[in-house]
Amino acid sequence: MKSIAPKDYICPICLGNKGIESDDTLLKQADLVFKDDLVSVWINSFWIKGNEGHLIIVPNDHYETLYDLPSEVGHRIFEVSKTMSKLLKKVYKCDGITLRQNNEPAGDQHAFHYHLHLFPRYINDNFNKELTKKSYLSESSKRIEFVERLKEGV
Numbered sequence: 491m492k493s494i495a496p497k498d499y500i501c502p503i504c505l506g507n508k509g510i511e512s513d514d515t516l517l518k519q520a521d522l523v524f525k526d527d528l529v530s531v532w533i534n535s536f537w538i539k540g541n542e543g544h545l546i547i548v549p550n551d552h553y554e555t556l557y558d559l560p561s562e563v564g565h566r567i568f569e570v571s572k573t574m575s576k577l578l579k580k581v582y583k584c585d586g587i588t589l590r591q592n593n594e595p596a597g598d599q600h601a602f603h604y605h606l607h608l609f610p611r612y613i614n615d616n617f618n619k620e621l622t623k624k625s626y627l628s629e630s631s632k633r634i635e636f637v638e639r640l641k642e643g644v
């Protein structure tokens with residue numbers, strides 16, 4: 491596929507995956523929940539009010555969209571999404587999980603490296619309403635709390 495990223499795009503997810511913290515990425519190494527040979531799981535930097543601490547699963551290598559993702563990596567992402575969904579249920583005590591994956595700007599993709607969102611859901615939460623508002627940048631210290639809880643919950 492033709493690249494959809496702006497020219498000279500510095501991929502913030504690749505920086506995180508490579509262990510680089512800089513002004514070009516919001517990912518902090520302390521936000522990493524899980525990593526294997528193909529995929530990494532991060533606490534997302536931007537949160538939805540009422541559904542805090544949601545995860546993104548990303549390939550370790552750079553693929554912009556679902557269209558570019560090798561099936562082997564996609565299969566691993568699927569497996570890890572099941573494991574992580576169960577972990578969120580156990581640790582956050584959420585009532586459900588919503589997966590969301592955006593492709594291209596018209597599909598609400600903002601970071602041009604494939605990522606699958608896993609949102610903890612609660613009965614009577616305001617998720618769909620909050621999602622249409624602007625998500626907010628979480629504090630690093632708050633993200634670390636969620637990472638620690640998840641690592642303890644494994």
Ligand SMILES: [Zn+2]
Nearest residue numbers: 501504552603
């Ligand atoms: Zn990337």
